[in-house]
Amino acid sequence: MPEPFVKVTSRVIAINRANIDTDQICPARFLKITDKANLADALFFDWRFTPDGKRREPVSFIDEPHNAGRQILLAGDNFGAGSSREHAPWALRAWGIRAIVSTSFADIFSGNALKNALLPVVVSADRLVALQRLVEARPDGEWTVDLEAQQVTLPTGESFAFTIDPFARTMILAGTDEIGYVRSKLPAIEAWEAGHPARVDTREGAAAR
Amino acid sequence: MAEKPRTLVEKIWDAHEIASDPGAPAILAIDLHLVHEVTSPQAFTGLRERGLKVRRPGQTVATADHSIPTTDPSIPIADELARKQLAQIEENCREFGIPFHGKGSPTRGIVHVIGPELGLTQPGMTIVCGDSHTATHGAFGALAFGIGTSEIEMVLVTQTLLQRKPRTFRVEVTGRLQPGVGAKDIILALIARIGIGGGTGHVIEYTGDAIRALSMEERMTVCNMSIEGGARAGLIAPDETTFAYLKGRRFAPKGAAWDEAVARWRKLPSDPGATYDRTIVIDGDKLEPMVTYGTNPGMGVAVTGRIPALSDVEPGARDDLERALAYMGLEAGSSIAGRKLDVVFIGSCTNGRIEDMRAAASVLRGRHVADGLRVLVVPGSQQVKAQAEDEGLDKVFRAAGAEWRESGCSMCIAMNGDQLEPGEYGISTSNRNFQGRQGKGGRTFLASPLTAAASAVTGVVTDPRTLAAPRSAAVEAN
Numbered sequence: 001m002p003e004p005f006v007k008v009t010s011r012v013i014a015i016n017r018a019n020i021d022t023d024q025i026c027p028a029r030f031l032k033i034t035d036k037a038n039l040a041d042a043l044f045f046d047w048r049f050t051p052d053g054k055r056r057e058p059v060s061f062i063d064e065p066h067n068a069g070r071q072i073l074l075a076g077d078n079f080g081a082g083s084s085r086e087h088a089p090w091a092l093r094a095w096g097i098r099a100i101v102s103t104s105f106a107d108i109f110s111g112n113a114l115k116n117a118l119l120p121v122v123v124s125a126d127r128l129v130a131l132q133r134l135v136e137a138r139p140d141g142e143w144t145v146d147l148e149a150q151q152v153t154l155p156t157g158e159s160f161a162f163t164i165d166p167f168a169r170t171m172i173l174a175g176t177d178e179i180g181y182v183r184s185k186l187p188a189i190e191a192w193e194a195g196h197p198a199r200v201d202t203r204e205g206a207a208a209r
Numbered sequence: 210m211a212e213k214p215r216t217l218v219e220k221i222w223d224a225h226e227i228a229s230d231p232g233a234p235a236i237l238a239i240d241l242h243l244v245h246e247v248t249s250p251q252a253f254t255g256l257r258e259r260g261l262k263v264r265r266p267g268q269t270v271a272t273a274d275h276s277i278p279t280t281d282p283s284i285p286i287a288d289e290l291a292r293k294q295l296a297q298i299e300e301n302c303r304e305f306g307i308p309f310h311g312k313g314s315p316t317r318g319i320v321h322v323i324g325p326e327l328g329l330t331q332p333g334m335t336i337v338c339g340d341s342h343t344a345t346h347g348a349f350g351a352l353a354f355g356i357g358t359s360e361i362e363m364v365l366v367t368q369t370l371l372q373r374k375p376r377t378f379r380v381e382v383t384g385r386l387q388p389g390v391g392a393k394d395i396i397l398a399l400i401a402r403i404g405i406g407g408g409t410g411h412v413i414e415y416t417g418d419a420i421r422a423l424s425m426e427e428r429m430t431v432c433n434m435s436i437e438g439g440a441r442a443g444l445i446a447p448d449e450t451t452f453a454y455l456k457g458r459r460f461a462p463k464g465a466a467w468d469e470a471v472a473r474w475r476k477l478p479s480d481p482g483a484t485y486d487r488t489i490v491i492d493g494d495k496l497e498p499m500v501t502y503g504t505n506p507g508m509g510v511a512v513t514g515r516i517p518a519l520s521d522v523e524p525g526a527r528d529d530l531e532r533a534l535a536y537m538g539l540e541a542g543s544s545i546a547g548r549k550l551d552v553v554f555i556g557s558c559t560n561g562r563i564e565d566m567r568a569a570a571s572v573l574r575g576r577h578v579a580d581g582l583r584v585l586v587v588p589g590s591q592q593v594k595a596q597a598e599d600e601g602l603d604k605v606f607r608a609a610g611a612e613w614r615e616s617g618c619s620m621c622i623a624m625n626g627d628q629l630e631p632g633e634y635g636i637s638t639s640n641r642n643f644q645g646r647q648g649k650g651g652r653t654f655l656a657s658p659l660t661a662a663a664s665a666v667t668g669v670v671t672d673p674r675t676l677a678a679p680r681s682a683a684v685e686a687n
Contacts, residue, residue: 016528018525018529019405019406021505021643023641023644024643024645027649028622028623028624029623031247031248032247032293032624033250033290034293034294035251035254046649051631052631077406078439081405081406081505082341082436083341083355083641084248084340084355084357085357086357086358104409107439108341108355108441112357115360116359165373167232167371177359179259179367182236183366185227189228189236189369192228193238196238198240198267198268199241201268202307202329203267204267204460
């Protein structure tokens, strides 16, 4: 079960590119696992390693020593495009990332991230540019992403508010997941189903062939 | 008082909304849950940890498609992880009572191919699967979308999902497609226009004469790639084409239930006067065969066209274009046609259905693939494979020098050993050209089955409308 999460204070890794797809975040060949183990190694794997498995030289920014342990990612527009693999947020979390700041997130990625207490923080295009400049100017400045206050505080002392799905926020702050909530609604679900018979029974017809 | 006109999406939504607390997402009933081996194992582990059962196994169905080899099924699976994953789905289905169309089953196949061909996919349904190409089922007028593994667990446990109502996006494709232009070209042209994030937060409804004229297989191709435009779902209102496709299929309603179902389905199309959050119109008459040149599906041009010059794109997109062209080894401003190929892949949930096989065979009949080129034809399901073999298409492919495989996702996602080698160029009828998608360092051109097959003959990216007549069709077809 997840643990309550309120805020993170960390230096920032900036990736100034748009449309980072989930095949970059976690390549498909790492999806053959049946658990969630060792996914930190898969994160941005093909950016970090050559096709024959050698660490790239110079090393990818992800592997630069000064980026180790950083928990906030600043990325370009439409982060998490492509496949529905939850392995992408799992890999980011396994690496240590707790919040991603971008102008937009792909729908499925965004939902998957929230279910793993990985915060998608949406900012305007102008703000993204300003934040990218800030990381360039103060690469070791610490930011705080505060879910409870829905506020990001920058090393300059400035801060700005962000919006996030209020239901997901409640779940993450409490460290609970949605299944318990929906199971508490089972009477309503059963009542609905009583009036709406299933359209198909996938178990039928097995003997008909 | 007259009811407010509603869109197809709104009607399906209203019919499935069970409850919603203030501030919380709606609890949406799910009619059909499709499961495959790659994204489900951790969800079943979650069920075991919670000590819960699958609530509605009769509304759940599973298959093996992503990591399964497409080689001779009698050969043991060499990849230990894949073998373990395939054993796991079988065990999970047995333990939780879920019907499994697995290895050796004549109904196994890509999850988005078997749902429709079994008649499980029906108009007005809500359909989910741990796979972003679930939008495929929208071709039947179903609200179908991809979900993550946490959501898979939610659906297994509750047969519902927490969802916020999506915004609606109408894409009208007018006119009539020219010969040589097909469904794949419509969707690649749309994504080139709106970009890969253009549909984020929306569900697309495809309308217009060019859409109405499409077969079900073609409609599935269009809806399949909605996610490549950022839209989690894309759908098409059901009509006579839909009903004709479904009638008599294994899980389609029978007898009086069929008539009742059709009467219900006829009420689904969007009402006149229904409004959408966004609308665009595409002129179907003017579409040409499309090919991608870059590293996302929005980087596409007409096969007669040129790769954009840096000055053609907005300043903010130049980095993206430069990076993509560096990876692809292509020059800005140059022609896309004539690019040398190493591999041709015909298959996937986008273009692995029987009509796609027929389209590719129509080009390859009486012709031979270019020297040194590897051509993989991978049917989308074992039923597609059997149908194609009944029609003699396998012989056409083999005579042309192509490989004819067992069904599966294959080189679309390159998890099963079918992959591009570093640096290789492939033209592919699949849906994603992301870096490394079809194999580490592999370079992908996305295109239609006609374009891919024509390119197989020449060994370079080729406009299918320009291919010379076959040498001797009569002799080769035997």
